[in-house]
Amino acid sequence: MNKPTLAERVRASHPVTCPRVEVHIHPSRSKYDRFWILEIDRCPHCEKPHSHGGGSLDHPPALGHRLSHCVTRRPLDYALVSSIEEGSAT
Ligand SMILES: [Zn+2]
Numbered sequence: 877m878n879k880p881t882l883a884e885r886v887r888a889s890h891p892v893t894c895p896r897v898e899v900h901i902h903p904s905r906s907k908y909d910r911f912w913i914l915e916i917d918r919c920p921h922c923e924k925p926h927s928h929g930g931g932s933l934d935h936p937p938a939l940g941h942r943l944s945h946c947v948t949r950r951p952l953d954y955a956l957v958s959s960i961e962e963g964s965a966t
Contacts, residue, residue: 912937922946
């Protein structure tokens with residue numbers, strides 16, 4: 877029996893059933909707060925642009941599941957994915 881890889885365990889515990897959206901990744905321009913800004917051009921729910929924080933610049937940008945910023949009566953979600961093809965460590 878093969879042990880599941882970390883990626884398989886993450887997928888199993890967080891199944892991605894929500895829409896995936898491509899994200900543009902920028903570092904913040906603030907002198908004091910150095911964090912990633914993750915911007916999407918078009919929300920799959922409201923078709924407007926949104927942006928999310930992606931954590932400290934000391935670490936890779938944190939992509940993945942987010943609640944959209946267009947929440948009205950119930951939360952809507954999506955998964956942020958990089959528009960840059962990344963080498964996957966499987
Ligand atoms: Zn939206």
